[in-house]
Amino acid sequence: MVYVMSDIHGEYDRYQKMLELIGFSGEDQLYIIGDVIDRYSGGIEILRDVMARPNVTMLLGNHEQMCLDVMYAKKHEADALKLWRFNKGEVTRKAMLALDEAERNEILRYLAALPDHLDLDVGGRKFHLVHGFPGVNRHNKLWGRPDYDTLNPFPDDRTLIIGHTPVDFLVHSGAEEQDGRPMAILHAPGFIDIDCGCGHRSSTRRLACLRLDDMAEFYV
Numbered sequence: 001m002v003y004v005m006s007d008i009h010g011e012y013d014r015y016q017k018m019l020e021l022i023g024f025s026g027e028d029q030l031y032i033i034g035d036v037i038d039r040y041s042g043g044i045e046i047l048r049d050v051m052a053r054p055n056v057t058m059l060l061g062n063h064e065q066m067c068l069d070v071m072y073a074k075k076h077e078a079d080a081l082k083l084w085r086f087n088k089g090e091v092t093r094k095a096m097l098a099l100d101e102a103e104r105n106e107i108l109r110y111l112a113a114l115p116d117h118l119d120l121d122v123g124g125r126k127f128h129l130v131h132g133f134p135g136v137n138r139h140n141k142l143w144g145r146p147d148y149d150t151l152n153p154f155p156d157d158r159t160l161i162i163g164h165t166p167v168d169f170l171v172h173s174g175a176e177e178q179d180g181r182p183m184a185i186l187h188a189p190g191f192i193d194i195d196c197g198c199g200h201r202s203s204t205r206r207l208a209c210l211r212l213d214d215m216a217e218f219y220v
Contacts, residue, residue: 002122004129005209006033006163007061009199010091012042014207015049017220022209026055031118033163034061034131034142039088039199044095044107051110060114061131062142062164063089071096072108116141119158122212126158133162133191146170152190160191161210166200167193182206185217 003022008015015036024030032050036058037043050056066089069080084093096104116138117130128134133144134153148170152160167186170193182204183196196219197205209218 001028002120002212003028003030003209004033004161004194004212005030005207006131007035007166007195007198008032008043008046008207009035009038009063010040010043010046011198011207012040012045014198014220015042015046018207018209018218021218021220022211028055030056031059031120031129032056033059033118033129033161033194035063035163035199036061037067037089037092038063038084039091041091041095043092044099047107047110051107057118058114059118059129059131060111060116060138060142063087063092064111064114065138065142067092067096068108068111071104072112120212125212126156127212128154128158128160130160130162132164134160146188146191148186148188150188150190162191162193163195165193166195166197166202166205168197168202168204180204182219184208184219185210 005018036046050058066084066087069075070077070084120127130141132142133146135141135144145165167183170186183206185196185208186193194208194210196208198207206219
């Protein structure tokens with residue numbers, strides 16, 4: 001079976017519970033479309049687990065890019081660090097600095113090699129995976145946010161799956177707890193958003209996982 005999840009944001013316990021819920025095995029394939037780090041403290045543990053599994057493929061998210069900008073590329077360091085801290089990256093920065101240099105560099109090299117989008121074919125159905133939204137450059141792919149009625153930009157029949165934007169930001173104009181119901185995967189007219197707020201402080205947050213073989217949804 002082929003699964004997709006996104007935006008775990010350091011909630012290691014939810015990640016492990018999701019793997020148990022879906023019965024993830026060596027015969028399955030998991031795609032994580034970015035943002036496993038920051039906000040909560042378990043990001044490095046999630047990365048270690050992902051890196052150790054040959055059947056887990058990760059895409060770059062904007063939070064991994066902020067980590068790379070500060071700790072790998074060191075470009076415009078003061079501004080990059082300010083942006084990362086503003087986006088709740090300090091917990092990851094401290095955890096990275098606590099690692100020995102060899103492991104830290106191994107993680108940074110892994111992140112630096114991640115793709116920013118991916119096309120799949122599962123059971124004859126085509127999918128396009130990207131963290132933010134399809135765009136002309138990497139920044140757009142990592143940071144872009146659609147509106148609810150934004151159309152699929154692809155002229156073919158690819159199903160577009162994104163993360164990055166918590167679903168309630170799209171259906172309630174940013175009011176995360178407007179109706180108090182747990183967040184659920186959003187099937188908008190032009191895309192599917194699987195970011196259900198994991199890592200945020202909202203009581204409605206959940207980690208979501210979508211099985212592409214039959215479009216079954218799972219929540220923790």
